[in-house]
Amino acid sequence: MRIVVAMSGGVDSSAVAGLLHEQGHEVIGVTLQLYDHGAATGRKGACCAGQDIHDARRVADRLGISHYVIDAEERFAKAVIAGFADSYANGETPVPCITCNQTVKFADLSVLARDLGAERLATGHYVRRLDGPDGAELHRAVDPARDQSWFLFATTRQQLDMCLFPLGGMEDKRAVRDVAQRLGLGVAEKPDSQDICFVPAGSYADIIGKIRPDALEAGQIVTADGRVVGSHDGIARYTVGQGKRLGDAAMLDGQRQVVISTEPGRRRVVVGPRGTGTRMMTLRDVNWLIPAPAQDLRCAVKLRAREEPRAAIVRIDSGLTTVVLDEPALPAPGQACVFYLEERILGGGIINRSVV
């Protein structure tokens, strides 16, 4: 069948293109140009496309498949980068990869795939799509070290129906590299990409500063009862749960302190003793991969990309989705709370600032 493969130029999506091509499918490689690479790296004269697009094209050449570069710069700037900066300015810690998956990758590419007469959209994500009694289900990858299901909770059921994730069943990354090696792909030993793709060398504050300079204005560090215990250089540099960058406020009254919330309006960072936590949070932008439950749903939730699931109850009350954790934790607003039932992803949402 005709399959569109989202090719980033990395080893994972390259191996996907190679595997599907090897299985005899008509593979169409598509690479999204998300931002001006030359501008992002600040290298004068660097091509707007960068090495990754070049690599994707060379893989397509090697496989002998069609390959196209789609200009998604404007869409990415509006849907992902602007929201990224706004979220920080609102005292949150956003996950741009989730927004990107939700908009540019799965929404736009599944439309493109249909426009091109393709039956499936395949990506190099480490998740499994299984056919269940009620349609497609999303499950964690076989390799827990690589599992990316937390980043994909916002995929709609309709999109999921169309998706293929050939790497979800791979034993580990080495196995994927071996596939690329066997198919003669030049990217077989290419290093994994790091952090956020549009942030050069991890200086995300520079990007936020350009779009929302207010998020980098200096302010006070205070305790929950309003005592001023230090100063900071922009709330965008602080995430709930963080213990670094607190200066003298890192240790108060003999107790190690962490950020427990930020107050964007007053430009304040609020600290509290480590171990402070809450059991309740509300979510927005909730997506269900099962029919939305009518009663309390007991499941496990993950509040960060890399953490063990924790027991919780998810409750929908007059349209508002609330999560009650069994044990207190420090959910960071802007991050995702994703619901699991063992290996299966049931849904998730973005954690609101107003932690109850």
Add this chain to the structure above:
Amino acid sequence: MHETHYFDANASQKLCPAARDAILLAFEAVGNPSSVHRPGRTVRRIMEDARDVIANGFGLQSQDLVFTSGGTEADATAIHAMSVGRRLIISAIEHDAVRSAATGAVIVPVGRNGIADMEALETLLSDGNPSLVCLMLANNETGVVQPVEQAAALCRRYGALLHVDAVQAAGRIPVRLDLLGAHSLAISSHKLGGPAGVGALLLAPDAPFTAPLVSGGGQERGRRGGTPPVALIAGFAAAVLAGQAADQQRIATLRDAAERAALACGAVVCGDPEHRLPNTSCIALPGVAAGVQVIALDLEGIAVSAGAACSSGKVQTSHVLQAMGLGTLAGEAIRVSLPWNVMEADIDAFAIAYRRVADRLRPTLVQGHARS
């Protein structure tokens, strides 16, 4: 895999047989045209014969033709050599070869028909400031032919210089520098059926030439340094000769047939249909992104293009169509440009593929008003 039907002549087109023969023959020769010895003289003769053919074909003397690496270098050389002490004025639809060389230029607008506004040009020139004007002879995206003779007359009246990018026009309509009245003309070999990698800057006898871009060993009478690619130049000349004998009416008839097929699917043609190159059509499918049309057609074996592809291959919204005030349509138009070797079967294949793609990409619109 489909057979490919090629409709992107304005990007590049197949080498014509005469050019191929001339290149292979010239590659047999050894030597550098600057050398004193007999082998050097042999290749020099090949190059000068070619220069005579091309110069004659475009209405000028051989000594006024400078070989370059292509159209881009010819444009850049003209602007570099003729703009000293002059204000730059360019049309809004110039190719990037001109736009990037003419930094800080004043822009002459174009109408919705894709034709540069001569009244606006006259208004600019009437202040009498020394100027270099750049106006292309035919646009690469719409094929619309510009009023270059009129612009030349205006330039001469107000003491300005006129450089003409004739890269797309050369080989498709008669082009004579002497009749146009411009000061210089840029042409490219591979757009007219010759090999890529060579082009020429044609200079009118009264054109100033301050300094070359690359001086090197003083080749081309000090106007372009570097050893010329003699075999490519021989192929260039052969293609110019072959182009003079080509039946452009045949091409125009086939182009019109392709256009009718697209119009029947709800497409619209951009640019003045009466003043166009015979091989070019700029066709918009309302509501469908140009990039998607190009990909969908490619998957059907139809090679067309949209806008100006940058080196990454991503499709950018056309500055030409934007300048024409086409709004969202500017991002929904593809360029269909017929090569010298196009056949009727290619047009049939285009019509079938276009219908299939249009039906898939805009099913609701096709059933609605667009078809009525």
